[in-house]
Amino acid sequence: MPELPEIETMRRAIRPGVMGRRITAVEVRQPKVVADLDATEFANRLLGRTFTDLTRRGKAIVAWMDDGQRMVMRMGMTGCVVVAPHDHPEDRHTHIVISLDDGDELRFSDMRRFGRFWLFRADDEDTSGIRNLGPEPDDPALTAEYLEERLGGCRRAIKTCLLDQSVVTGIGNIYSDEILFECGIDPSCQAYRLDRADWEKLADEIPRCMRFFVENNEMSPDEWLESMGREYRNTPYIRIYGHSGEPCPVCGTTLVRKVVGGRSSVSCPMCQREHR
Ligand SMILES: [Zn+2]
Numbered sequence: 722m723p724e725l726p727e728i729e730t731m732r733r734a735i736r737p738g739v740m741g742r743r744i745t746a747v748e749v750r751q752p753k754v755v756a757d758l759d760a761t762e763f764a765n766r767l768l769g770r771t772f773t774d775l776t777r778r779g780k781a782i783v784a785w786m787d788d789g790q791r792m793v794m795r796m797g798m799t800g801c802v803v804v805a806p807h808d809h810p811e812d813r814h815t816h817i818v819i820s821l822d823d824g825d826e827l828r829f830s831d832m833r834r835f836g837r838f839w840l841f842r843a844d845d846e847d848t849s850g851i852r853n854l855g856p857e858p859d860d861p862a863l864t865a866e867y868l869e870e871r872l873g874g875c876r877r878a879i880k881t882c883l884l885d886q887s888v889v890t891g892i893g894n895i896y897s898d899e900i901l902f903e904c905g906i907d908p909s910c911q912a913y914r915l916d917r918a919d920w921e922k923l924a925d926e927i928p929r930c931m932r933f934f935v936e937n938n939e940m941s942p943d944e945w946l947e948s949m950g951r952e953y954r955n956t957p958y959i960r961i962y963g964h965s966g967e968p969c970p971v972c973g974t975t976l977v978r979k980v981v982g983g984r985s986s987v988s989c990p991m992c993q994r995e996h997r
Pocket residue numbers: 969970971972973974989990991992993
């Protein structure tokens with residue numbers, strides 16, 4: 722499942738292709754992809770509109786229109802958005818095609834069909850879940866004080882807390898393992914057992930980790946179209962997730978896999994403290 726760095730890669734790769742482009746046709750082949758709105762109304766309201774910006778909030782991409790509408794796109798497990806010339810071969814799981822006035826198409830494909838699109842007018846209530854998201858990793862509001870205040874009394878495992886999108890948005894199973902390794906904190910450690918130094922480390926490491934993996938995943942629009950979201954250039958930089966049974970990159974101890982809050986987690990028994 723894509724996390725913040727992979728969604729940011731997608732946003733940066735497709736943004737140049739849609740900016741300032743007018744929508745000349747909208748084809749919804751899989752109506753259930755459009756949430757909370759009839760697919761025909763979705764298409765009619767987008768027709769003739771022009772893209773003015775493409776932003777990201779957590780793991781959602783938000784396309785802004787010239788009339789104040791915004792289209793919120795969530796990728797689910799396997800969703801992918803590309804900008805392609807109209808004669809470029811189509812992915813066979815393509816569910817939405819938005820034609821642009823330069824002949825290109827914004828295409829949404831999704832094999833597992835968990836991805837969703839919403840369309841809101843400026844004064845509509847946002848039902849996409851964005852309203853409930855916590856700060857972005859690079860938000861100055863994400864401080865040690867904030868984390869300690871939100872989680873300092875929490876009995877859940879710190880890994881589970883980092884996956885809670887209302888605390889901080891964008892972190893999933895992969896990067897929570899990477900962040901906790903860099904901070905030397907065991908993923909199963911209950912949040913209330915962490916001390917001030919731990920919260921400081923987390924507040925520093927969360928934005929650093931996300932920035933690092935965004936930078937190492939960068940792709941041009943053409944490279945993105947060819948990869949169709951299936952290529953992750955930052956995978957070689959992942960040190961912990963998926964490496965159970967291998968030696969710790971710092972101390973050489975065998976990395977262990979355990980289940981924390983129902984999610985698979987990898988950690989080093991030597992480098993990461995449990996705070997008992
Ligand atoms: Zn180690």
